[in-house]
Amino acid sequence: MSNVSIVIVLGAGASKEFGLPTGAELKARISEFTDIRFENASRLVRGDVRTVSALRRMADQASLGRNINPYLEAGWAIRDNMPLAPSIDNFLDTRRDNRFLVDFGKLAIAGCILDAESNSKLYVDKGNVKNVPHFDSLSSTWLGQMFTILVAGRTLSDFLDRLDTVAFISFNYDRCVHQFFWYAVRSYFSISDEEAKRAMACLHIIYPYGNVSDFEPQFQGFTNFGSVPERLEEVAPLVRTFTEGSDSGFSTDVAAMFESARLVFFLGFGFLPLNMKLLLSGQMYEVEGVYATGKGLSKSSRRLINNEIRQSFKQRIMKAGYVGELSEDRVSIEDISCADLVFEYQRLLLGAP
Numbered sequence: 001m002s003n004v005s006i007v008i009v010l011g012a013g014a015s016k017e018f019g020l021p022t023g024a025e026l027k028a029r030i031s032e033f034t035d036i037r038f039e040n041a042s043r044l045v046r047g048d049v050r051t052v053s054a055l056r057r058m059a060d061q062a063s064l065g066r067n068i069n070p071y072l073e074a075g076w077a078i079r080d081n082m083p084l085a086p087s088i089d090n091f092l093d094t095r096r097d098n099r100f101l102v103d104f105g106k107l108a109i110a111g112c113i114l115d116a117e118s119n120s121k122l123y124v125d126k127g128n129v130k131n132v133p134h135f136d137s138l139s140s141t142w143l144g145q146m147f148t149i150l151v152a153g154r155t156l157s158d159f160l161d162r163l164d165t166v167a168f169i170s171f172n173y174d175r176c177v178h179q180f181f182w183y184a185v186r187s188y189f190s191i192s193d194e195e196a197k198r199a200m201a202c203l204h205i206i207y208p209y210g211n212v213s214d215f216e217p218q219f220q221g222f223t224n225f226g227s228v229p230e231r232l233e234e235v236a237p238l239v240r241t242f243t244e245g246s247d248s249g250f251s252t253d254v255a256a257m258f259e260s261a262r263l264v265f266f267l268g269f270g271f272l273p274l275n276m277k278l279l280l281s282g283q284m285y286e287v288e289g290v291y292a293t294g295k296g297l298s299k300s301s302r303r304l305i306n307n308e309i310r311q312s313f314k315q316r317i318m319k320a321g322y323v324g325e326l327s328e329d330r331v332s333i334e335d336i337s338c339a340d341l342v343f344e345y346q347r348l349l350l351g352a353p
Helices: 012-016 023-033 049-061 069-081 088-094 099-118 142-151 156-163 176-189 193-200 250-260 273-280 299-312 338-344 346-351
Strands: 006-010 037-039 043-046 166-170 204-206 263-267 289-293 313-317 322-325 331-334
Touching: 023 069, 023 088, 023 099, 049 069, 049 099, 069 088, 069 099, 088 099, 142 156, 142 176, 142 338, 142 346, 156 176, 156 193, 166 250, 176 193, 204 250, 250 273, 263 338, 273 299, 289 299, 289 338, 299 313, 299 331, 331 338, 338 346
Parallel strands: 006 166, 006 263, 166 204, 263 289, 289 331
Antiparallel strands: 037 043, 313 322
16 A cells, blocks of 8 residues: 555545435435335235345344244334434444344345445446446546546556555445446446456455445446345345444554555545544544545534544644644535535646655
C-alpha cells in the first residue's frame, strides 16, 4: 500500500447513486424481508419461498429439525424494531445474544443487498452477450467522474499506475466499485477478460464488515454482481456485525493506506463513532486534506465531525518545521452529493500523484 496517495472511505450514500438503499431504506426493506407469516400453519401469506427454504436449512443445521419458529419470532422482532434502530447493524449488535435474530438479520442483509444489486444501474442482464452497463446513466455518478479523472490522457498502463495509487475502504456490503471498474476498463480500453482480470489487481478495496460475496468475473465478461445463489444462507456468514468486527488484517491494511495517503475523502459516510474508532484506532495520520460529504447532517453534527477529523489527522507545518492539527481550510464537510464532492475537488484529484 506504499503507493497509495488517495484514500476514499465509502458509506451507504456512495452506493445510493447506483440504486442501492441508504441505511434508512435498507431498514425498511429488511422489515419486509423478515416479516414471514403463515396461515393455518402451512400456507405462506407473507414473505417469499426462497427465504423460508433458507430458514428451514438453517434450522436443520441448528438441530431444530424443520422447526423455523425461533427464526420467525426473531424476524418479527427485527421487523418491529427497525423503525427504532439507528441501523440494522446497531440492532444486531444490541441483540447479539440471540443467535436466531443475528443469523436471520445477516440473511436479510445479504438477501436485500443482492436484490438491490440486481435492480441497480450497474446490473447487467446475462440474457445477451452484448449487454453492458448504460454508461450514459453512470457518467454523472461519483464513480463515473472518478474514472474520467483517473483515465484523463492516459494509456492503459498509465491508468493502472494511477489506479494503483487509490485505495477504497467500503463500509457497504455491495460490490458497486468492483462492478463499475470491471466494465469501464474493459470498454474504455477494449481489452479482453483476461487483461481486465489483471487490471482489477490494481483496484485496492477492503470491506471492514465483509460483503455479500467476493466479486468474480464469470463467462463472456459477465460477473456475479446481483446474482442470488440458490442457497442464500451460504453467503449470509460473509456479512459481519459490529460485534464480530473486521477481519484480522483490516487495521494493518488501513494503517498502511493512511500512512502513505495525501488526500482522504469520505463519500456517503455516516461517521458513526464505532466505525470511526474502527477506522482510525486512535491513531493520527499526516495528510494534506480531508474532504467529506455531510448530506443530511445538521450543521451542529458537521461542526463536531469537522473537529473530530482535525484531531485524527495532522499536517506538516513547513515554515515552522513541526506537525500539527489540520487547519480549517484543509478539512471540509459539505452538504452535497458524492458526485458533487468529486466534481468540486476534481482539480485536487487530477493533481494528486
